[in-house]
Amino acid sequence: MLKRLVFAAAVSSLCLPAIAAPAVGDAAPSFSGKDTMGETVNLSDFAGKTVVLEWSNDGCPYVKKHYGSGNMQKSQEAATAEGVVWLTIISSAEGKQGYVTPEAADKLTAERNAKPSDVILDTDQVIARAYDAKTTPHMFVIDPAGKLVYAGAIDDKPTADPKDVEGAKNLVLAALDDVKNGRPVTTPESEPYGCAVKY
């Protein structure tokens, strides 16, 4: 029984805590973060509202694809016009690519004419870990009951080419539409694409 030849090799050796991804359909992990004004933002502040989380990094070509083409701004506008809370989250640590000071973040929002409800600076990646955010952009939709109803990519064309915005299906807006009409989300999950979140 014990004569078997055994070798064991744990392939990876990560020095950071492993992350347990929240499952779509479960309660969205609660969080608390600081926005660019230095104010504390809690997920619980938006109880009863639909919330979109957008992981962002202005240097990432995939983020540039959606901001450069105006796709992200249009999505933000469409969502917030319906009373949806849209939180842009920047998780790069200080010293890492994509880190921005509150002032620089506000400047980016203004320059890009972006329309999020708020921008959260998650420099210690607490929120990113809670949601197992992998890429920029990585999108999450939380319904008014606080349930995670969508996690994944912004659309179904996983490229960095702005030309691919046209003709792509915007999965976040589709999910918001389903939530608004009280339907279960048709595509509750997709493979997120983009640059890695800079943990």
Place this chain on the structure above:
Amino acid sequence: MRTASLLIAALLAFALPAHAGDTVRTDNVEASLVAETPSVTPGSTVTVALRLKIREHWHTYWSYAGDSGEATTIDWELPAGVTAGPLQFPYPNRIEIPPLVNFGYEGTVLHLTDIKVPDSAKPGDTVSLKGDAVWLVCDEVCIPEEGVLTLNLPVSATAAPADAGTAAEFSAARAALPMASPWPASATVNGTAVTFKIAAPELAKAGLTSAVFFPTHGGYIKNAAPQLVETTGGAISITTETGRRFSTPQRAAEIKSIEGVLVTTGSDGLTHAFTFDAPVTASSGPGGEEQLSVWMALVFAFLGGLILNLMPCVFPVLSMKAIALAKDGGNPTAARVGGLAYTAGVILSFLAIAGVLIALRAGGEEVAWGFQLQSPIVVAGLALLFFAIGLNLMGVFEVGGSIQNIGSGLGRGDGATASFLTGVLAAVVAAPCTAPFMAGAVGAAISQPAIIALAIFGALGLGMAVPYLALAFSPALIRLMPRPGTWMVRMKQVLAFPMFASAAWLLWVLVIQAGPNVLALIMAAFIAAAFGLWLWGLAQRGEAGRIARALALISAVPVIAAVSMANPAPQSGAVTEAYSPARLDELLKAGKPIFVNLTAAWCVTCLVNEEVALSGQGLANAFTKGGITYLKGDWTNRDPEITRLLERYGRAGVPLYLFYAAGKTEPIVLPQLLTEGIVIAAISES
């Protein structure tokens, strides 16, 4: 300096064989198209490589990029009649950017494509290939780059061979392409763990130094999770965590198979890559309620029941029963009735145990299979029962009163009631043997809906009864049994010893459960029982009278009293730290590495592991060196907190070994059969 490097680059460019196209240099990659042969013939297929020479520390991506990134693509613009096959991807490497992981390439990578030249091509012409290649190249930051690449291939009437350098480069590139696995693969999901098993004796024999699984698509496994590799009995198994697609039972149930690439490196230093599509088989826990897995569970339960007949607790009982049948061979009807009654006894006993178990769990009790053995009274009772059976087999006394039937003893073949009771006895004595050997399977059964759980227990009982049933229904088989004779008496006596051994083992379990003081009590009970049964035997043989019979009955009183006093002793302080969820949380919060061992004194596997793998000096040193806290959870007595931890990892019983690397909140689940090497490897790799 700069001029010199430019000069070298220029010289290198000239040194390239003529069948390479111009090199496009981006900030991070030098890209070019290279053909395997210097020219092509009409109607032939030539292999062309998209060669990316990537800047040091930067990487491009595999067809599935992992947690982030994007695969390289090429968009061909080809002359009429020329066609291109798909861009092929050699096996990738794991590129770790904690807590994420990417699958891709560093250094130089060749993506091969087969280009088909039409019959209409004329010698002397040139086939001009043009491709718009797009790749994402990253170190910490990611940059999408592209290059429009060209390659002109002269058409010749006769095939020209590849030059040695190019031939070697292409042959290495082909060797790096994953090939279809010639061995079957399966994936078993258990809770949040998935185990891929590839029955590849050739590979297992080659002395693997590493094996890595790469999923072809996202969401099936957690890419960054550690992969625990084992080679057992000619198979390679890789255990890791399931991905988001398994997050709910409904979604998990939709997954029929998992596609991926296995990359192995042998002790010869050679790396091979195999693609396989592993059907997701018997899964328990989330998504495990498929028909198939229930049928599998029934089959396994039946086989498990068959095996139970060979267990030291059961074999003597069954043997005596079979011998009795041989004696009664003349009466086939009685044999059949006896066989059916025995079967009913076994099955009903298993169903009764299962029923109690299900009822307790339905009532919110934290119990699992083997729960009977967590009560010292049951253990003491069973020890006495084994002892008494041993005495019976020794011939000290007979069951049933009739002296005519020496040689049948407790396996008397006379009448349905006796056979039924033998069946009950067989099921009862089988319980201590099932606990360590079948805890996993039976545990999975009781987490199923009640009706399925009962069916599985029924199958277990049927499996156990079937050999005797077959014997009872087949006069031909009975005739194969040796003739009755004095050998039967000897055999009976020999079979007493496994019973005594079982009794001794249970005594030892009892001492651990209830403390050393209980040993005096139980020994007194043993002596009283031996005395009483001896007197009873004398009376049976007519060698003693009524007084002996009365004394025998009276001696049952101290036996029962002693057993009922076998209460658990309070937990004594262990050398290792005792497991508690609070202590585990505290250590996890502090980011300390932790080894958790969940065990029970009645679990043979646990004890073997502790002896073989967990008590060596090497491991003690490794624990000290790594600052690892060793938490031990003792499930010998019932403990809901341990039951909960077991259930979290899809186990219904011990053993369970977990290793939490420093700073990690999710552990590596170690195999149930351990060696010191496995534990040390798991620790040092983390």
